[in-house]
Amino acid sequence: MLTSFMEGLLCCLTSKSTNMVVPIEASEPADGYEFVEVKPGRILQVRHIIPDRSVVEEPSGQGGSISCKRKITVYRNGQLFIQNLGDRVTAELKTCQNGERELNSTLEVELTDCGNSSLPASILEARSDSNIARNNGASETGGEAPAAGRTDHSQQARKCRRKPKRTVVIDTERKISACKGTHSDVALFFIHGVGGSLDIWGSQMDFFSRLGYEVIAPDLAGHGVSSVPQIAAAYTFYALAEDIRQIFMRYARKRNILIGHSYGASFCTFLAHEYPEQIHKMVMINGGGPTALEPSLCSIFNLPTCVLHCLSPLLAWSFLKAGFARQGAKEKQLLKENNAFNVSSFVLRAMMSGQYWPEGDEVYHAELTVPTLLVHGMHDKFVPIEEDQRMAEILLMAFLKVLEDGSHMVMMECPEAVNTLLHEFFLWEPTTPPPPKKDSKARPDTAKAQTDTNTTCESAKVQTATVWQTSSDGEAEAEPDSKAKKMSGD
Numbered sequence: 001m002l003t004s005f006m007e008g009l010l011c012c013l014t015s016k017s018t019n020m021v022v023p024i025e026a027s028e029p030a031d032g033y034e035f036v037e038v039k040p041g042r043i044l045q046v047r048h049i050i051p052d053r054s055v056v057e058e059p060s061g062q063g064g065s066i067s068c069k070r071k072i073t074v075y076r077n078g079q080l081f082i083q084n085l086g087d088r089v090t091a092e093l094k095t096c097q098n099g100e101r102e103l104n105s106t107l108e109v110e111l112t113d114c115g116n117s118s119l120p121a122s123i124l125e126a127r128s129d130s131n132i133a134r135n136n137g138a139s140e141t142g143g144e145a146p147a148a149g150r151t152d153h154s155q156q157a158r159k160c161r162r163k164p165k166r167t168v169v170i171d172t173e174r175k176i177s178a179c180k181g182t183h184s185d186v187a188l189f190f191i192h193g194v195g196g197s198l199d200i201w202g203s204q205m206d207f208f209s210r211l212g213y214e215v216i217a218p219d220l221a222g223h224g225v226s227s228v229p230q231i232a233a234a235y236t237f238y239a240l241a242e243d244i245r246q247i248f249m250r251y252a253r254k255r256n257i258l259i260g261h262s263y264g265a266s267f268c269t270f271l272a273h274e275y276p277e278q279i280h281k282m283v284m285i286n287g288g289g290p291t292a293l294e295p296s297l298c299s300i301f302n303l304p305t306c307v308l309h310c311l312s313p314l315l316a317w318s319f320l321k322a323g324f325a326r327q328g329a330k331e332k333q334l335l336k337e338n339n340a341f342n343v344s345s346f347v348l349r350a351m352m353s354g355q356y357w358p359e360g361d362e363v364y365h366a367e368l369t370v371p372t373l374l375v376h377g378m379h380d381k382f383v384p385i386e387e388d389q390r391m392a393e394i395l396l397m398a399f400l401k402v403l404e405d406g407s408h409m410v411m412m413e414c415p416e417a418v419n420t421l422l423h424e425f426f427l428w429e430p431t432t433p434p435p436p437k438k439d440s441k442a443r444p445d446t447a448k449a450q451t452d453t454n455t456t457c458e459s460a461k462v463q464t465a466t467v468w469q470t471s472s473d474g475e476a477e478a479e480p481d482s483k484a485k486k487m488s489g490d
Contacts (some may be wrong), residue, residue: 036218038246042234044226046247047198049205049215053182063177064430068369070396072168080362084396085171166363170396174369177255178429179280181212185254186280190217191244193262194351195319195341197224200261203415204422211423216251218244222347235347236354237293241270248275255280257426261411262286262383263351266293266360272370283422285375286408289387290365290394293357301352308345315348316341322381323408334412362394371397373425375418377406399425 032049069085179186188208190201198205198217205215219226220240233239244267248256256278260268265287272279300315301308308315319341324331335341343351372395376388385402392400401421406414 036247036250038243042221042227042229042243044221044243044247045198045219045224046251047205047215047217048251049209051181051209051212051214053184053212063175066174066176066397066430068170068172068174068396070168070170070366072170072363072366073164074166074363076163076165080366082366082394168363168367170367170369172369176280176371176429179255179257179426181208183255187214187216187251187253187256189248189251189256189258189268190215191258191260191264191267192217192220192223193260193264195223195343195348196220196261196264197342199224200409200412201259204259204411204419207415207419208423214253216247218247222351223343228344228347230346232350232354235350237266237357239354241267244271245274252278254278257281257283259283259422260285260287262288262408263355266357269360269365269368272368273364276369279370281425282370282372283375283425284372284388284391285411285418286377286380286383287374287388287391288383289390290360290362292359292361292364293355295353295355299352301349303349305346305349308349312345325377325379325405325407325413331413334409365391365394366396369396371428372399373421374398374400375410375421376400376402377408377410377413378402378404379407380410382408 032047034046034048035043036046037043071083071085073081073083075081190198190204192198192200198219201217205217209215221234221243222228229235248271252275256275257280258268258271260266260283262285265284268282268284268287272282296302300311303311316335320327320331320335323341324334374388374392376383376385378385388400392398403410403414403417406417411418
């Protein structure tokens with residue numbers, strides 16, 4: 001502690017940041033490590049593993065074709081109204097915690113207060129035909145009428161929702177197939193967050209490279225052994241996103257899978273939005289909610305760099321307490337071996353202050369059609385589970401899995417469970433239900449419509465069972481909640 005204080009005092013006197021991370025001297029890549037110059041003088045270390053494939057299995061061409069139809073309307077009062085028009089997506093892929101189908105096809109979200117309305121700032125109303133029918137039946141049989149206040153709120157919400165500000169219509173057909181390690185057109189990209197390094201993915205990179213996958217994992221600027229620019233503008237979201245874009249364009253294959261942790265999940269979302277045809281699937285580990293990023297004005301990371309350096313032992317201890325479910329010798333060794341939270345105070349301050357991304361709001365996320373697996377550590381103190389639940393609500397195709405023994409660094413705490421979840425998701429593909437059989441007998445139109453409806457429901461049940469057969473870990477049902485900023489720690 002005394003040494004850190006003296007170094008911090010020296011930092012204040014000399015106006016320089018100590019404990020800087022610099023790139024190692026290496027002219028030849030070794031053990032799969034490469035150095036990529038994304039900009040003049042801006043060099044990132046990348047671990048690139050190309051496994052030896054004796055027999056390359058080409059994709060069979062089979063897989064599920066999902067109709068992605070969605071209408072997103074933003075009103076002038078801040079309401080977000082989402083209509084899922086693709087029957088297969090809403091009936092087969094949206095699944096609740098108990099495994100039953102979620103029949104909701106409409107989401108109504110109020111992001112801001114509506115005039116003088118006393119409605120909460122964040123409200124989710126999930127509606128279905130069955131609920132509407134139930135309500136109508138209650139009214140016809142003399143059921144209890146809704147409260148007057150509730151009716152007033154509903155009417156007032158409708159009035160406030162009359163003038164759309166922006167409407168986005170998504171209508172596309174997306175083919176989803178299994179990604180095996182023997183497929184030469186598949187690449188896995190692992191992206192860490194604030195304070196991490198590519199080494200935190202050690203267990204995942206070793207596991208999937210042994211299965212034959214091509215693996216790419218970069219060190220963000222200022223992290224690991226990548227170069228450390230001495231200007232704060234080099235660590236904004238847009239600067240780092242451009243670095244990730246360059247890495248992606250250099251190593252991308254035909255089918256790419258993005259795996260992001262914490263702040264790194266935002267870069268995955270950015271790439272999925274920019275290259276929807278090349279991103280086949282996506283995994284977010286403790287990524288947080290679908291909110292626009294904005295740095296907090298009242299944060300410890302706004303303190304001067306030298307003060308943060310003096311507090312670095314306290315910050316490291318706090319990260320250990322909040323990032324791991326258990327704080328023993330094993331967890332401390334994991335931090336040391338994987339070079340996690342080993343960045344300079346200058347980089348840490350610049351990274352936290354540069355998290356400004358106003359485009360990444362709920363509408364931005366709702367436009368994504370990439371199948372996404374959300375993994376959340378139950379004991380995570382950086383990212384509340386409500387944020388990942390909210391992400392699962394907004395995304396078109398999202399599956400939320402909660403690991404009870406993990407925290408923020410769940411990929412290091414529970415590597416076997418995480419690897420299994422990821423692998424099963426990579427191999428998952430929706431099955432196309434068989435076409436309904438044609439009946440030669442003439443039937444009344446009403447009877448034929450009823451038969452078609454029953455056939456569709458049965459197919460949806462079979463499809464849902466297939467989708468969730470791959471994973472047995474717990475998952476949480478979505479509820480609306482917080483708009484907290486994505487926190488660091490990796």
